[in-house]
Amino acid sequence: MSSATSTRQADTVERLFAAGLAELREVGHEALTIRSVAARAGVSSATAYTYLASRNHLFVELFWRHLNEAPVADGTGSRAGRVQEAVRSLTTRIAEEPELAAAVTPALLGSDSDVERLRLRIGAEFAARFESALGDGAGEAVREALLLAFSGALLQAGMGLMTYDEMADRLAPVVAVIVGEE
Amino acid sequence: MSSATSTRQADTVERLFAAGLAELREVGHEALTIRSVAARAGVSSATAYTYLASRNHLFVELFWRHLNEAPVADGTGSRAGRVQEAVRSLTTRIAEEPELAAAVTPALLGSDSDVERLRLRIGAEFAARFESALGDGAGEAVREALLLAFSGALLQAGMGLMTYDEMADRLAPVVAVIVGEE
DNA sequence: TTCTAATCTGGACACGTGTCCAGCGCAACG
DNA sequence: CGTTGCGCTGGACACGTGTCCAGATTAGAA
Secondary structure, X not given: XXXXXXXXXXXXXXXXXXXXXXXXXXHHHHHXXXXXXXXXXXXXXXXXXHHOOOHXXXXXHHHHHHHOOOOOOOOOOOHHHHHHHXXXXXXXXXXXXXXXXHHHHHHOOOOOHHHHHHHHHHHHHHHHHHHHHHOOOOOHHHHHHHHHHHHHHHHHHHOOOOOHHHHHHXXXXXXXHHHOOO | OHHHHHHHHHHHHHHHHHHHHHHHHHHHHHHOOHHHHHHHHOOOHHHHHHHOOOHHHHHHHHHHHHHOOOOOOOOOOOHHHHHHHHHHHHHHHHHOOHHHHHHHHHHOOOOOHHHHHHHHHHHXXXXXXXXXXXXXXXXXXXXXXXXXXXXXXXXXXXXXOOOHHHHHHHHHXXXXXXXXXX
């Protein structure tokens, strides 16, 4: 029972997320409503709200799932080169779903507990990738600078001051400055 | 007539912004509604909406006005020291109105044309301050890194991962890394 | 098959946003 | 001292969010 039950629930959740992503691609995040996602998933809006804490939660969850499929860059080349690769891997992945990226930036600022939980995980994921690209011996300040610059770039892209496609190129010299290119 | 008329309008606008700030301090940005601001300003909500394009616009405008009163740090000391001073001057000012800071972060991501206009001005203000602290001869990448790290810090603070009070201290070593401390 | 408990439904609710407009009142101009 | 017109009012509107709940469905257990 419990396995069948949770299968049913899992199905519903998956249908909701799939519908959310489809809706996002089709109408964009401004026009997306929880009810339209529910309808697309073939589920009532009350049901949607039992799985989605909020619109923000939907966006953040979709982003988190999407991000997890970003390839992990391999650890060859110079330190700066490795970090640049890590950055490129992330931005490339993010740029694949521009509407999702646009949606998640404000959503990440939400105050739902679900949003908060995921936001910590996302931050930790970025940190882990930079950490491993940097290798040992990188100072705390360097790690923090990288993370802040990357967050800043995401924010700028979210505000439309930079496209997700150009993020990696814009960040490359910034990474060089922070990590030290010599 | 036009001067008298615009005096009347200017009065209304000022009352709205003053009421907005008071309301923000009193109930916080989550509970603030345009209608409550209008009521506090002694004005109908329809009138409020003729001057405020949106809730986001209110927050961004208040932030912009607040920011403009941040003292400009003087240009003494090392390059890194000057930039750190510039950062501290900004973060100190921002930390004076924590609710405003919390409100503006998501608001800055809005898509109103008024928000967009102000957001460019705010970004330009940050850039100008860093520029003048850096002096001539700082590379493009250094300037961009600074701006991105600062934006990133604002974002982190907006997400509650850092308080505005600790921003300057957290950023100091980051600035040193970016600008080069030697 | 029948029972039971989890899931889902439909539709109401309170609330906020942002828009609109007919009409009112006030301040300056003639 | 009217008249004109700008700014303000009040209150309706459409729409979305997120909450709630009594009752219909469903799937597995007995």
